[in-house]
Amino acid sequence: MTENTILKDDFIRSFSEHAGEPKEFTDFRLAAWKLASELDLPFVDKTKIDRWNFTKFDTYQAFTNENAEEVLPEKVQNLVALDDASANFYVQIDTHPAKLQLNAELKSQGVIFTDIFTALKEHPELVLQHLMTEAVKPDEHKLAAFHAALMNGGIFLYVPKNVEIKEPIQAVFVQKDASLPLVNHVLLVADENSSVTYVENYVTLDDTSKGIVNIVEEVVTRRGAKVTFGAVDNLSGHVTAYVNRRGHIGADSRIEWALGLMNDGDTINENVTNLMGDGSSGDVKTVTVGRGKQTQNVTTRVTHYGKASTGTILSHGVMKDKATTIFNGIGHIKHGASKSDAQQESRVLMLSQGARGDANPILLIDENDVVAGHAASVGRVDPVQLFYLMSRGISRAEAERLVIHGFLDPVVKQLPIEGVKVMLKEVIEGKVR
Template sequence: MMVETKLSMTQQDVRSYSDRNGEPEWFKELRLYALGRAETAPMPEVDKTKLNKWNFTQFTDFSVASPAYSSLNELPEKVKALVDLENAKKNLYIQHNQTRAYLSLSEGAKAKGVILTDIFTAVKEHPDLVKKYFMTDAVKVDEHRLTALHAALVNGGTFLYLPKNVVLEEPVQAIYVHDHETAPLFNHVLVVADENSTVTYVENYISTNDNAKGIVNIVTEVIAEANAKIEYGAVDALAEGVTTYVNRRGYAGRDAQIEWALGMMNDGNTISDNTTNLMGDGSVSHSKTVVVSCGKQIQNYTTRIAHFGKNTESFILKHGVVKDASTMIFNGIGKIEHGASKSDAEQESRVLMLSEKARGDANPMLLIDEDDVMAGHAASVGRVDPVQLYYLMSRGITRSEAERLIIHGFLAPVVTQLPIESVKKQLTEVIERKVR
């Protein structure tokens, strides 16, 4: 039986929501156009996963008000554990469901013209910048039903902008708390590094309420202009009752660099699309992802890096652990377009199986339309190496503890990449909980 595809929001609902937010006319018109496209656009095509029984459109209580935090002492313990307290008074954004709950930006960043704010304030106070980048180059409104639905119903998110020639030494941290039991979250994150600028951005999606349910539709656009560098880290740890669609998309100009370090630890069903388009000559992107899948959850992760400019470089690394009766699909796509000569596309996908009933697939793909290039891939699906187990157990370590150590080592390539110690610790703890 297919899930009802009729949308929960009408044109009048969207107009009313936009008016209450005080949004400019251009943004309201974009919402209405997107809603019309969402009614007819097809669902995204996801290799080896059928989405016809997944609910992405039906929900109640679309708009909810959640309390803000006057100080960090008011944070829930789960959230407080994520905060880099030494950096908290510098660059920190916290969102509670759909409400901006806490915001801090260092005086040095302000003096350099850095903008960090919620997406709705950005739309009103920085309309020219937002209009230039919002769902224009990285993610298109009408790609499919889920991007159109997102554009129509966006109800949370962040805008981070670095002007030209700005190097921000301290990382920017964003925490998105989803603990509502009915309301959806359509969260939009827009990170723009103008020419010759550098920034590190790290985000967490977390459910402080294990009973949190519903839909989370995330679209992230990461724009690195010429010679800019963006390091983007994320840990997703949403509750079992949350169905998640996440689309993280990068757009790199000439000699720009986008680095991804993604810890995908949701307990519910998840569809993820991480795509980077290397548009400028000499641009680079490395994408590292770790996933732990357990219970009966279904997870599908597609990582795609497309080379358009000459002398571009990409590397995709994906390590996943599958246990219980869960399903994990890894799709890795390296695409070199005609004219992108001297480019190099490499990828590696590894899946570690911990149960007879678990299913793990690693599907590497290279799509090459140019002769003068380099490309390669490696993929494996298997169980814990018995030689490694034997070596550890011969040192007096129990089998379960030996497996635990091997798993942590297997996932370390991404965990070690996260630049904020509290976030790194959280990812390690989530991995520990899920593998046990």
């Protein structure tokens, strides 16, 4: 071990113990840091991420509860229902909680919704049982280990057995100082026969500083549970991001993803749904808009382990300027997952000569008696659609704008919170204008 590694070990131990984290979690961090120095970056098809900075930073800020209450930025106030006492939301600014609200009814039902470090102190056994033990593991590659060692933000949401949460639960993660690395973890556990809708935003207010973001989000569902997961990522063009969202889905359980991937910087997006139980299902809808010179790699995978499991993938992307986006859609039916159904569709709309979009559908079938299919296309705005709209007095620019919004609408309309839906529409409008 080098001197710098020893110093980093001391640094990790110091802030973990100062924060009062359980000894098991301090040891977890230290073991992960050792792995981070040994493991390689993840393999990302058709993208040379070894040239990107994912791990180097000048200053680091651990999670802190200081200034727990503060005036929220206007951009954030437009996203959350501050005046609604029944609303449930959490706002994190950089690495500290700015606002948390969980209504009394959900508390009385045993729902846990808090920052992940408070959850580690108050519910250590429950958190440590699920944190990077099933869906994502620290030994997968360098970025997963780096995340486990330096985690400095995030939330824990637990829905007990038979509890159905009717209103959405919301989280907003704000980068106020982009020079500070954000290593954010979301852990959502839905116990048997429960249901919840969770929606989140990532927002950068600092659009001048260079920075790194490492996000790992785990959704674990037990038998009969249902989770609807919506997200809008809107980080600045100076931020390099690794985003790993993964579902671990039990028998007769379902997850629905609606993801608006709107970062302006170079981004690796990985969304994996592992259908572990018989009768489980996963539906993934993703939209992205690439602009400037950014590079995005979007990998969406649904892996079938359980019998009669169903997985669908729908990915739509719009490319302009000199942006590049690679869509990798993977449906994998494992041996033993008979009667399963894997379907996927990837569409890329090109707006500029210099832009590039690749759609790579992949089906891996290791079992008989299954159904699988895929579709993919890369092309320009349909001239027939433009002609139809322009023949009714609409300008070419407006007609093109309407076609683009219609193309991305399958995901936009899935978001259950009106403020978040409006924000995504505004982000799309700003990008394609």
